[in-house]
Amino acid sequence: MPGNDLPKLTVSQLSDCLREIVEMAFPRVIVTGEISGLTRASSGHVYFTLKDEASQIKAVMWRSSAIKLKFDLRDGLAVEAIGGVEVYAPRGQYQLMVERLTPQGIGPLELAFRQLHAKLAAEGLFDVARKRPLPRFPKRIAVITSPAGAAVHDILQILLRRWPGVNVVVVPVPVQGPEAAPKIAAALGMVHRLPDVDVVICGRGGGSLEDLWAFNEELVARAIAQCRIPVISAVGHETDVTIADLVADQRALTPSEAAERVIPVKAEWVQHLDQLRDRLCSSLVALTNSRRKELEQLKKRRALAKPLEQIHRFSRELDDLETRLKQSWKRKLASLNAELESAGRALQALSPLAVLERGFSISKRVPGGDLIQSVKQVQVGDRLATLVADGQILSQVLQVDADDDQQDPASSES
Incomplete structure (x- = not known):
């Protein structure tokens, strides 16, 4: 029968054959596509799919390669992946084992710079409002840089020329390579422990983007933002701009300019003080x-x-006023006395006692004190008190006689 001469294989044998063929045919290839379904495992491995308009292929990037990426991976990012094709026999799938990823149309470092720039800008780390002023006359200046670079010599030379005897402490750190960013961040985190340091210069001389990359790391940017002492960034040349420059309280175009900004010229201030004294x-x-x-x-x-x-x-x-006041009061008192005497005389004339002195008397009932004004008010036997000018006379009524014209008929009959 036809087909008896065909190879007879198990699934595993067929998978092994396909793996050998595919892996030998594509040991290392460059594949362009768009990232989709990005997943980061807790182990650090990265799983995603590369796709174009018509097809897609599974891809994996092991942790050892993923940690070398300078930019962040995200769905929709167009990349160029370099790696080999591998067949995953348990599932009968082939996948791309990515060793390196490069964004399409832009370099990886440039993309990483843009991504971090957007992230920190959204957090407000570049805002002018959070920038602190540099002290005008710093007590002590800390310089975080490489002790072997040209930058530290330029900084020290300018500082000592502008203000001889200025107190400077150099905090040595690597400024490029994989250890640079952690060491720079650590130095920024402990510089406040140094006594009397009130301003920090952090930077290095010029170089390529790769050389300056430590100052574009998020770790360094956040260390600058969290530093308790004002920081002036001095990285590279005038045209070089790093994330550290944007986060720092001030940016100097070069390390030399940083030294010029951080401290004034002593001779100029001495001359200025002399002028002020004069x-x-x-x-x-x-x-x-x-x-x-x-x-x-x-x-x-x-x-x-x-x-x-x-x-x-x-x-x-004052004496004249006193004399006039006394005279005025004397006249006033005399006038008041005269008025008082006149009123007294008038009252005396109206007083019942004055009437008595002219020979008249006043009689009152005893007891009771009722003034007797008519014979009708008394009866025989009533006791009376009669007031005269020099005293009173007590008497008893023996008889009551009324005028004939006013006599009550009843009284006449009695």
Whole structure:
């Protein structure tokens, strides 16, 4: 029968054959496509799919390769993947074992720079409002850089030239390579422990983007933002701009410019202070002369030449006022006394006692004190008190006689 001469294989044998053929045919290839279904395992391995308009292929990037990436992977990113094709026999699938990824249309470092820039900008790490001013006259300056680079020599030379004897401490760190970023970040995190340090210069000389990359690391950027002391970044040349420059409190175009910014020229300040001293002395002399002239003018004034004269004049006026006041009160009292005497005489004329003195008397019932104004108010036997000018007379009614014209008929009959 036809087909009896075909190879007879198990599934495993067929998978092994296909793996050998595929892996031998494509030991290392470059595949372009768009990342999709990105997954990061806790182990650090990265799994994703590379696809184009018509096809797709599974891909994996082991942790040893993934940690070397400078940029972040995300779905939709167009990349160029380098690696070999491998057949995964248990599932009968082939996949691309990625060794290196490069973004399409832009370099990986440039992409990483843009991604980190966007991330930190969104967090506000570049905002001007959070920038701190540098001290005008720093007590001690810390320089975080490589002790073997040209930058540290330029910085020290300029600092000592501008302000001889300035206190500087160099914190040695590598400024490029895999250890640079962690060491720089660690130095920024501990520099506040150094006594009297109140400003930090952090940087290095120029170089390629790869050489300067430590200052584009997120670790360093956050260390600068969290540093307790104001930081001036001085990385590369004028055209070089790093993430560290944007996060720092101030950016210097070069390490030399950082040294010029961080401290003034001592000779210029000495000259400025001398000028201020001369101006102060001149102002004091002019002020003294002006005040002396004013005192001379004051000495000529009569009030200061004869200070007691005014006091004596006021004393005389006070005595005159006192005399006038006494006289006024005497006249006022005399007038009031005259008015009082006149009122007394008027009252005396109206007083019942005055009537008594003219020979009249007043009788009152005893007891009770009712004033007797009519014979009708008394009866025979009533006791009366009669007031005269010099006393009173007690009496008893023996008889009551009324005028004939006013006599009550009943009384007449009795």
